[in-house]
Amino acid sequence: xxxxxxxxxxxxxxxxxxxxxxxxxWLQAAAGARGVPGADIxxxxxxxxxxxxxxxxxxxxxxxxxxxxxxEVGEASATLTLSDKGKPFDPTTAPxxxxxxxxxxxxxxxxxxxxxxxxxxxxxxxxxxGCNRFALTVQWTVA
Amino acid sequence: xxxxxxxxxxxxxxxxxxxxxxxAGTEAISLQFSALAASAQRRMVADLSAVDFLASIGIRAIxxxxxxMQQRGSRMVLFVGDNAAVAKTLETTGIDTxxxxxxxxxxxxxxxxx
Numbered sequence: 001x002x003x004x005x006x007x008x009x010x011x012x013x014x015x016x017x018x019x020x021x022x023x024x025x026w027l028q029a030a031a032g033a034r035g036v037p038g039a040d041i042x043x044x045x046x047x048x049x050x051x052x053x054x055x056x057x058x059x060x061x062x063x064x065x066x067x068x069x070x071x072e073v074g075e076a077s078a079t080l081t082l083s084d085k086g087k088p089f090d091p092t093t094a095p096x097x098x099x100x101x102x103x104x105x106x107x108x109x110x111x112x113x114x115x116x117x118x119x120x121x122x123x124x125x126x127x128x129x130g131c132n133r134f135a136l137t138v139q140w141t142v143a
Numbered sequence: 144x145x146x147x148x149x150x151x152x153x154x155x156x157x158x159x160x161x162x163x164x165x166x167a168g169t170e171a172i173s174l175q176f177s178a179l180a181a182s183a184q185r186r187m188v189a190d191l192s193a194v195d196f197l198a199s200i201g202i203r204a205i206x207x208x209x210x211x212m213q214q215r216g217s218r219m220v221l222f223v224g225d226n227a228a229v230a231k232t233l234e235t236t237g238i239d240t241x242x243x244x245x246x247x248x249x250x251x252x253x254x255x256x257x
Contacts, residue, residue, distance in 0.1 A: 017166040024165070042196075042228065049165055049198050099237035103210050111199035111236050118235040 004033040011069045013052070015061040015084065023048060023069060027080070034073040040138045043119040044071075044080050047136045050112035051082050051091070055132075059086020076142045077121075081135040090125045091116065091134060146172040148179050155256055156182060157222075159190040164201025173204055180208040186217050186255040188248070192224030197232045209242045220244070222251040 009030035013019040027048055031041045048069070055067055061084065068083040096117075097110030117123070120136040127133070145168060148158045158179050162168055180187060189205060191197065209219040221244040223230045230246070233239045245251035 020166055021163075045196065046198070046232075049196075053166065053198070053200070097236075100241050103206070103213055103241040106206050106210070106238070106241050108203050108206070111202055114236050115199060115232065118231075 007034065007073050009034075009071045012066050013069065014063060015056050015059065015065045015067050015086070016063040017053070017056060019067075020049060020052060023052060026069070027071065030071050031073065031078060034071075034078075036073055036078045036138075037140050040078060040140050043138045044078060044136070046119045047116050047138075048080060048082075050116050051080075051134060051136065054089070054091070054112055055082065055084050055086055058089060059084055059132075061086045077137055077139040079135050079137040081133060083131055083133050085131055088127045088132060090127070092123045092125045146175050146179075150185065151188075151252065152185075154185055155188065155252060156185040157188045157190055157252075159193065161193040161195075163196040163198075164194055164204075165196055165198045166200050168196075169198070169200045169204050176204060177208055177211075180212055180219065182217075183215070187212065187219045188222050188251045188255050189219055190222045190224075190248075191229050192222060192226045194226065194229050197229045199236075202232070202236060202238055205242065206238065218255055220251050220255045222246075222248050224248070 011026045013023050024045055027045055052067060070081045072079045091113055094113055097114045100106035121139045122137045124135040145162045146160055148156055150156050212219050219242060221242055223244055223246055233244055243254050
């Protein structure tokens with residue numbers, strides 16, 4: 001496959017669930033064209049879904065608001081950054097979901113953050129000029 | 144179809160989910176999955192071996208139905224086969240400790256009926 005030389009790709013989506021599959025298709029294409037290994041695209045795919053779902057569910061944004069997605073690919077890493085103007089929320093410091101002991105006490109919330117933290121190698125959050133910027137990086141070993 | 148089922152016996156039902164259990168995929172199977180979990184007689188093996196992508200909303204649907212079955216005195220177990228990605232997601236979130244998870248189908252069926 002021909003590898004795209006341009007390291008960065010961007011996509012703007014509306015803050016609504018119906019946009020998630022378009023975002024996933026963009027990620028697959030943009031990351032694949034830049035040589036990101038399949039297993040690492042899968043990790044980014046999970047992070048993208050859960051992070052955008054969090055913005056939609058908790059950001060307090062109208063469905064017409066935009067979420068800007070940026071993928072930047074390096075030699076052995078790829079960073080997906082979400083930018084939105086929803087309520088400030090730092091996923092890197094939010095309390096860890098408690099592992100359930102019984103089915104009865106399994107809580108519905110917080111799973112997305114657990115999944116993001118388990119899939120991404122590094123997370124970075126910044127709130128600046130009314131904008132959340134959440135960057136998730138995956139790394140791989142170059143043979 | 145992203146959801147299919149086989150009634151293995153009068154006491155056991157296997158429900159096979161396929162494809163992406165993201166928001167759209169989970170919404171597409173949600174009603175049918177709940178209806179299949181509502182059987183008064185049959186326990187369930189939820190077959191996730193052909194699920195490509197298991198998001199938190201898909202996990203919540205599984206947990207909600209497993210809990211409803213338990214409250215009725217029934218049981219759901221999970222079969223993942225060699226689907227390492229789905230197994231890892233269930234382990235990471237701790238769901239495998241509250242809903243038994245199996246890589247072997249016959250072991251899953253025995254556990255559902257135990």
